[in-house]
Amino acid sequence: QVQLVESGGGLVQAGGSLRLSCAASGLMFGTYAMGWFRQTPGKEREFVAAINWSGGNSYYTDSVKGRFTISRDNAKNTVYLQMNSLKPEDTAVYYCGATRDYAEYEYWGQGTQVTVSS
Secondary structure (H helix, E strand, O other), X not given: OOEEEEEOOEEEEOOOOEXXXXXXXXXXXXXXXXXXXXXXXXXXXXXXXXXXXXXXXXXXXXXXOOOEEEEEEOOOOEEEEEEOOOOHHHOEEEEEEEEOXXXXXXXXXXXXXXXXXX
């Protein structure tokens, strides 16, 4: 079965940094684009960042541009989200997803909590 397992969440002070990791198994990782999403209770899931299958193109929501960087290591079947200059409004559960068309995400991780204190 396909599994996406996230790690790296935690509690940080505003202005600090975290790096999230998502390790994939059970799929041909190098053929999938990967994305990061976040969600707070009662809110819709929000797109954060995505990276294409080769790592040559990346996309970000405006609120994280210049602060977050998505990357991938296909040899390790892992996608990362480096989060710098964190703000309290970044607090959410962050999810990793895999897609072949950027519209229908086929697989999701379990989520990891990121909490940014002021």
